[in-house]
Structure formats: structure tokens, C-alpha cells
Amino acid sequence: MKKILTGFMAAFAAMTVLSGCEEKRVIYSGPDYLMFSDTLYQCPVREADDDVFDVPVSATRAVDYDRTLAVEIIDKESNAVEGKHYELLSNTVTIKAGELASSVQVKSFYDNIGVSDSLGFALRLVIPDEDKWDLYGTEAKVVLQKVCPFDINNFTGDCVVTSTFFSSDNWTGVAAMRLIKTEVDPEEENTIILHDLYYDGYDVKLKFNTEDDMEPLVEMEEQKLASTADAFIGNIHGNGDLMISQPTAYTSYFSTCEDFVLQYVTLNVYNDDGSLYGSVGTYVNILEWISEGEAEDLRQDGY
Known part of the structure; x- marks a missing residue:
């Protein structure tokens, strides 16, 4: 039964430290990296027609301009069929100026997914090499989990x-x-x-x-x-x-x-x-x- 994995990277683990009675703010000043916020997500597939699942994308630094990233599906690592089991609402994702996060939006098709189906797909961010953080990579796996209404x-x-x-x-x-x-x-x-x-x-x-x-x-x-x-x-x-x-x-x-x-x-x-x-x-x-x-x-x- 497993769960949507959330939480941001270790780069932001300590944004504020306290020394005695004095509060000192520590600001990240390392390289600018782009990545999925985690490597595995469970996407709840509900009966509602307007139900959309977000796959978060993160940056280690905010900049003063919008950043639009391409998103591609890794076919060889996916068994869910795009257009039948799910669809990406956009093949790009934009992190707005001054912000650190955005999301790839996924719509799933309830009626096309069986109760016992084990379906998923893999995504990759298409970004320049200098924006990649080898520690986390640029890929994420999304597992589709059918959720029937409770009665x-x-x-x-x-x-x-x-x-x-x-x-x-x-x-x-x-x-x-x-x-x-x-x-x-x-x-x-x-x-x-x-x-x-x-x-x-x-x-x-x-x-x-x-x-x-x-x-x-x-x-x-x-x-x-x-x-x-x-x-x-x-x-x-x-x-x-x-x-x-x-x-x-x-x-x-x-x-x-x-x-x-x-x-x-x-x-x-x-x-x-x-x-x-x-x-x-x-x-x-x-x-x-x-x-x-x-x-x-x-x-x-x-x-």
C-alpha cells in the first residue's frame, strides 16, 4: 500500500540555524540544479473526471526569470500506455521567476485501469548537463494506483x-x-x-x-x-x-x-x-x- 513520497533534497535540510539566543539565517549559495523532488511517486487514480496528480519539480536556487523545462516519457521503463492509462497535460513544466518548484501534471483514466493492474511510467527532465545534479539525476518513476470510492x-x-x-x-x-x-x-x-x-x-x-x-x-x-x-x-x-x-x-x-x-x-x-x-x-x-x-x-x- 504505499504512498506518495514527498520532501525536498538535502540541500535545503538546514535553512535556519540558532546560535545561543541569536538567530542566524543560512542561505544556499551552491550551484543551480534542476530535478524531480523525488524519484518515486504513487499516483492515485480516482473516479472523478477532473482528478489530476502533480509530480513536483525542484530547483536549488531561485532566479529572476522563468525557466521552462521539457519533460519526456521513458518508454523502455514504462508499462502504462500514454493516452490509454494516463496523459501528461503538458510536455513542459515552468518554474517561475523567484520560485523553487513547479509540477508536471498527470491525468489518469480510471475506467481503463484494472483493480489488479500494476502500471507505471518513467519521466525524464530534458535539461543542460550543467543543471543536472548527479546525486539525484533527472528521472522519476510514477506508479498508478486505482482508488475505488468507499461504500x-x-x-x-x-x-x-x-x-x-x-x-x-x-x-x-x-x-x-x-x-x-x-x-x-x-x-x-x-x-x-x-x-x-x-x-x-x-x-x-x-x-x-x-x-x-x-x-x-x-x-x-x-x-x-x-x-x-x-x-x-x-x-x-x-x-x-x-x-x-x-x-x-x-x-x-x-x-x-x-x-x-x-x-x-x-x-x-x-x-x-x-x-x-x-x-x-x-x-x-x-x-x-x-x-x-x-x-x-x-x-x-x-x-
């Missing part, structure tokens, strides 16, 4: 749950997967209820973080997954509750294009005083939403 209803209904927990020694069931039902939580925004996630009669809630569609994350507060008696063949441990939570050390996310969730979960048991009785382990869940027909076939097979 929480796509994550309701019949859901297949597979989990590494089901293949662990702590699983007392016999099935390697579970067919469950999910519904929208009427009380919490962007939240669904997972009925009988691991054990019959116990529900948990899962929240979708939709703030950044390039980082579609799921969140889960710690909550009761089952009683230890139900989970461990009648044995009561700690305060009797088996708790489920989402560890922060791993990234749990969802896909709006393929209607699935990949989630890391940790199972714990606590004592009556809130201290940890013991950790059952950390596992990976995959939740996949399927059609009613597919669900009926699974039910006939005993799920």
Missing part, C-alpha cells in the same frame, strides 16, 4: 473469514474458515458489526478509517471476543474473558476495489485487576465479502 455497504452481508488463528494450537474448532454475517453499526460512523467472528454468539466491531484513500486503514478497539470457557473447552482463565485488539506494530487495511480486509489481531486474557494474565498470540485475519450465491454454496458445504 460501507460493500462490507456488509456474507463474509468469509480466514485466519492464522484457525491453524494454531489454540483453535478448538474444526473449520479452517468461517462464514459470518456483517452489518453497519447504527451508532458509530464507518463501523460494521462482525457477527460470530470466531465463536458463535459473540460480535465485535470494526471501523474503517477513510481520511486518506491512499491509506485505507481499519481500526479496532479492544473488546470481548468470547469467554475463555467457550474458547478453551470449558476452561476458565483470568477474569474469564478472551479479548481481541489490533496491534499498532502492524498495518491493517481494507480494499475498496476488492472488498476485503487484512487485519492483524492480538488475543489477550486479563486478571480481575486489569493486569495481563496471558497473551494467546498475534494472528492475521482476512475478511472477504462474497455474493449471496457464493455464500449459499458454502453453506451447502457445511460452513
